[in-house]
Amino acid sequence: MSMFDGLKFRNISSPIHRIDPRTKFIYVLTFFIVAVFFNQLIPLLILFFSQIPLIIIAKVKKEWLRLIKGSSFFATIIFIMNVISLYFYSGYSSFASIIEQASAMTVRFIVLVESFSIFFLTTSPDMLGLSLEQIGIPYEFCFAFTTAIRFVPVLAEEAQTIIDAQRARGLELEGGNLMKRIRNYIPILIPLIVNAIRRSLELAEAMESRAWGATEKRTTLYMLKMERRDYCLILISALMLAASVYAWLFIKIPTLTQILNIQG
Amino acid sequence: MAIIEARNLTYTYPYAESPAFKDVTLRVERGEFILLTGPSGCGKTTLCRCFNGLIPHFYGGKLEGEITVAGLRTTEHPIHEIAQHVGLVFQTPENQLFALTIEKDVAFGLENLGLPRDEMRRRVDWALKVTGIYDLKDRAPYEVSGGQQQRVAIASILAMQPEVIVLDEPTSFLDPLSARNILEVINRLNKELGITIILVEHRLDLAARYANRVIVMNEGQIILDGEPRKVFLENEAALIGVGIPKVVRLYMLLKRAGLNISRVPLSPEELSKSIMEELIFDRG
DSSP states (O other), X not given: OHHHHTTSOOOXXXXXXXXXXXXXXXXXXXXXXXXXXXXXXXXXHHHHHHHHHHHHHXXXXXXXXHHHHHHHHHHHHHHHHHHHHHHHHSOOOOHHHHHHHHHHHHHHHHHHHHHHHHHHHHSOHHHHHHHHHHTTOOHHHHHHHHHHHHHHHHHHHHHHHHHHHHHHTTOOOSOSOHXXXXXXXXXXXXXXXXXXXXXXXXXXXXXXXXXXXXXXXXXXXXXXOOOHHXXXXXXHHHHHHHHHHHHHHHOOOOOHHHHHHHHO | OEEEEEEEEEEEOTTOSSOSEEEEEEEEETTOEEEEEOSTTSSHHXXXXXXXXXXXXXXXXXXXXXXXXXXXXXTTSOHHXXXXXXXXXXXXXXXXXXXXXXXXXXXXXXXXXXXXHHHHHHHHHHHHHHTTOGGGTTSOGGGSOHHHHHHHHHHHHHTTOOSEEEEESTTTTSOHHHHHHXXXXXXXXXXXXXXXXXXXXXXXXHHGGGOSEEEEEETTEEEEEEOHHHHTTOHHHHHTTOOOOHHHHHHHHHHHTTOOOSSOOSSHHHHHHHHHHXXXXXXX
């Protein structure tokens, strides 16, 4: 679960937390696009390091590190797969350039994980739901979204209780081949699903009791408002995008191997 | 005028063979604090669901007889309309809270009603203060204790400013101290704000002192209805397994032993006071 912890929101206050989710999303999306533009190691490393001050300002260093550690498994797979495929299917002659190319792909993956984690670590799901609402998505969907997030910890706790209860009755979870292991989890999944359905009925009752659907024009307690810092960040994102398009079109980016060769 | 009036009410759940309750006639006056009790499965919860229209609108089934709440026939008005007059607080706190901050949860009903933002803000703050959880307003519901969660549930109903609040075993997941605190909050709503309370509760030791009327149900029927000091003395109540408050049982034992106490006690404080008075009176 350690990897998913990195995507879990923690309620702290920082300048990054206060940015409008919509702005933050534009920023993250820009980063995403820029990261896909480049496949050279140097610009990707620049992208990676340029995000770190944001993480420090947002005070989510610990969670972020855990997330990066969690994604290292996938990063390793990406690296190995790239090395193998580049070795067999491309005309790269030097081993160093293969390694560099594979590292670039790996860093790109980490940059993507990094930027999305900044978004999720600093955006309250409530605010996320609210911004969905304010860009015009029907309230039913936004409600389903926030409720799903709201019940993750509840269901996780319930799953643990069921696991403990079934183990107390002698259920073996470990051991056996893959099929056997999957089958082992059936006595846990069935009560979990039945309970979730029962819970959803109770939720529906509670919603009805609180005048769900009383009016077409629903109001909200909070209201998201774009402020000057939001417009600043959107401007920065736009400039970043423009600069990277320019660099992509007109500048030949040297590879690390080339630089080292020149020096050596 | 009665705030809830039920006449010859009979309800059968869909696909059920026998009715959940039968021929219930009940009149609830404004400002009453009613304690509704009886063994599990006696139809208490089902009756509560009739008070705000969940039955028949949400559950379907067959409802016979007549029920009006705040002058509205529940069969003819949608739940959201009745919900503004009768608030229902459920047993499990975590299944009635939706939002990721307590404050937003309390606002949920008001958002549904489409209230303007400043009015909503005022009512939310008021409800949080009345229930004593104002300091927790920015926390997530799953981060706070069960007792606090139940307060959030009460606050979120209170914010809608209903005339009646129905609570279905609100203390069953709570420890005795939290349960007592919740009951104190409920009592304040009744005594200070004049809200009519219908409290379904098994813990009569804790709840009896607040009520001015006790209704005992068994097998889908109301079998006793009256002042707590009278109802608890009935043999029938003890026979069907209602947990008669221990002070009342002590009172009966003392009376049988010859100590004559003038008033049936509903709390240990009352009993101790009566005994002291009796002893001092004897000596004098």
